[in-house]
Amino acid sequence: MARIRAISLGDLVQDQAVRVELEGVPIAVVLDSNGEVHAIGDTCSHGQISLSEGFVEGDTLECWAHGSAFSLRTGIPQNLPAYEPVPVFVVEIDGDDVYIDPTVTKEIAA
Numbered sequence: 001m002a003r004i005r006a007i008s009l010g011d012l013v014q015d016q017a018v019r020v021e022l023e024g025v026p027i028a029v030v031l032d033s034n035g036e037v038h039a040i041g042d043t044c045s046h047g048q049i050s051l052s053e054g055f056v057e058g059d060t061l062e063c064w065a066h067g068s069a070f071s072l073r074t075g076i077p078q079n080l081p082a083y084e085p086v087p088v089f090v091v092e093i094d095g096d097d098v099y100i101d102p103t104v105t106k107e108i109a110a
């Protein structure tokens with residue numbers, strides 16, 4: 001795994017998304033209300049909108065443009081108009097550092 005240090009845990013705010021770009025891949029990093037860190041593709045599958053500018057609602061990240069909410073666990077939109085998932089990346093925490101491999105997406109069981 002070619003993991004890259006993406007951000008410090010201390011730079012994440014609960015229930016807010018932060019955009020990082022790793023090797024040209026835009027990724028939304030979210031610390032959820034359970035203290036779990038998620039990393040999903042930052043570009044909405046419905047339009048060229050940055051999901052990290054949207055809203056964390058439970059375990060979803062909602063696009064501000066038209067309201068599709070993407071699962072932080074599967075990347076699957078929970079409502080229209082988006083119908084294509086965004087990628088979900090493996091996150092590793094090492095001390096205060098959050099590592100993500102932008103080249104490897106999580107295998108999601110349907």
Ligand code: FES
Pocket residue numbers: 044045046047048049063064065066067068081082
């Ligand atoms: S651009 Fe995100 S739901 Fe339309």
